[in-house]
Amino acid sequence: MTDIKNEYPLVIIGAGPAGLTASIYASRYKIENLIIGQAVGGLVFEAHKICNFSSEKEITGRELTKKMQDHAELLSDPILMDKVVHINREANGFKISTEFGKEILAKTLLLAVGTEHRKLNLPDENKFLGKGISYCATCDAMFYQDKTVAVIGGSDSAHTASLYLSEMAKHVYQIYRRNKMRGETAWVEQLLKNKKIEIVYNTQVIELEGKDKLEKIILDNPHNGQKEIMVDGLFVEIGTIPRTNLAKELSVDLNGFEYIKVETDQSTNQKGIWAAGDITTNSNGLRQIITASSEGAVAAESIFKYLQTLK
Numbered sequence: 001m002t003d004i005k006n007e008y009p010l011v012i013i014g015a016g017p018a019g020l021t022a023s024i025y026a027s028r029y030k031i032e033n034l035i036i037g038q039a040v041g042g043l044v045f046e047a048h049k050i051c052n053f054s055s056e057k058e059i060t061g062r063e064l065t066k067k068m069q070d071h072a073e074l075l076s077d078p079i080l081m082d083k084v085v086h087i088n089r090e091a092n093g094f095k096i097s098t099e100f101g102k103e104i105l106a107k108t109l110l111l112a113v114g115t116e117h118r119k120l121n122l123p124d125e126n127k128f129l130g131k132g133i134s135y136c137a138t139c140d141a142m143f144y145q146d147k148t149v150a151v152i153g154g155s156d157s158a159h160t161a162s163l164y165l166s167e168m169a170k171h172v173y174q175i176y177r178r179n180k181m182r183g184e185t186a187w188v189e190q191l192l193k194n195k196k197i198e199i200v201y202n203t204q205v206i207e208l209e210g211k212d213k214l215e216k217i218i219l220d221n222p223h224n225g226q227k228e229i230m231v232d233g234l235f236v237e238i239g240t241i242p243r244t245n246l247a248k249e250l251s252v253d254l255n256g257f258e259y260i261k262v263e264t265d266q267s268t269n270q271k272g273i274w275a276a277g278d279i280t281t282n283s284n285g286l287r288q289i290i291t292a293s294s295e296g297a298v299a300a301e302s303i304f305k306y307l308q309t310l311k
């Protein structure tokens with residue numbers, strides 16, 4: 001196995017599709033690069049079934065992650081599985097410090113750190129985490145064989161979570177605060193046809209109850225009032241929020257929703273720093289594997305041009 005070096009022309013932070021694709025492109029431009037990522041695949045790893053990535057009619061997130069990782073690592077150093085905790089600007093680039101105590105120098109940086117799950121922010125949400133509450137159906141559905149579960153949300157990730165859970169759970173409630181589902185029509189059609197899934201529109205979960213684990217949830221509908229339902233599991237799929245701590249530390253400009261502002265070549269307002277994937281304002285806000293990958297490719301090409309100017 002190749003040793004990780006102390007210095008690289010390019011360090012990519014994030015091992016999701018944006019970071020992995022950027023690395024593949026950078027390697028083919030012969031830019032020595034290192035990916036530092038906490039979780040290889042990022043959110044892709046959590047996707048149960050992916051049916052909209054060109055070349056793959058149907059693939060699990062784990063399989064697609066493996067393919068992308070193998071491709072990236074074939075061309076460059078192995079991914080450093082670690083968390084970046086600080087980045088300091090130095091005279092000729094950046095000093096990156098990780099949770100496990102590594103210090104790596106980089107001439108250029110690509111921030112591809114993606115987003116994290118939005119929480120309900122209800123009392124006891126943390127107490128029931130892993131005891132009935134989950135943010136990842138692909139990871140935890142197997143614990144709910146023949147049980148009753150609820151999914152909160154109305155987007156594609158909520159739809160795919162409900163459909164996957166319906167393969168093993170006895171009954172699935174999908175609770176959504178609006179009166180019409182969002183997302184891909186193909187998923188919505190499957191959802192509405194599925195006999196095990198009961199859609200509860202115009203409703204919010206306002207309370208979580210249970211002794212040692214989640215046992216019931218209290219629902220509120222502005223027209224019909226409150227009611228409680230007994231559930232063994234609750235899957236929260238209400239969107240994601242950008243991870244901004246590193247961008248803020250580096251004074252990278254963010255928009256009003258805290259996504260990193262980027263130019264069409266994925267560069268940020270800070271010299272030597274690019275951003276790609278779900279964390280950015282590009283791709284018209286379509287936060288998907290293909291758009292994250294495409295932004296990673298564009299960033300790599302732009303970084304290549306920049307590094308040429310330093311020669």
Ligand SMILES: Cc1cc2nc3c(=O)[nH]c(=O)nc-3n(C[C@H](O)[C@H](O)[C@H](O)COP(=O)(O)OP(=O)(O)OC[C@H]3O[C@@H](n4cnc5c(N)ncnc54)[C@H](O)[C@@H]3O)c2cc1C
Pocket residue numbers: 013014015016017018019036037038039040041042043044046047048049050051052053082083084085112113114115157160243246276277278279287288289290292
């Ligand atoms: C359940 C679910 C199903 C989905 N299904 C589909 C689908 O079918 N089709 C589709 O196109 N899209 C789908 N998506 C969306 C898709 O997964 C995202 O758009 C895509 O993963 C974004 O890629 P990214 O590389 O920008 O970020 P992410 O995939 O979020 O990756 C971010 C990376 O950054 C790393 N990271 C973060 N902070 C640090 C740090 N401080 N130090 C080191 N590493 C760090 C993470 O560990 C991770 O490796 C789905 C998402 C979910 C949640």
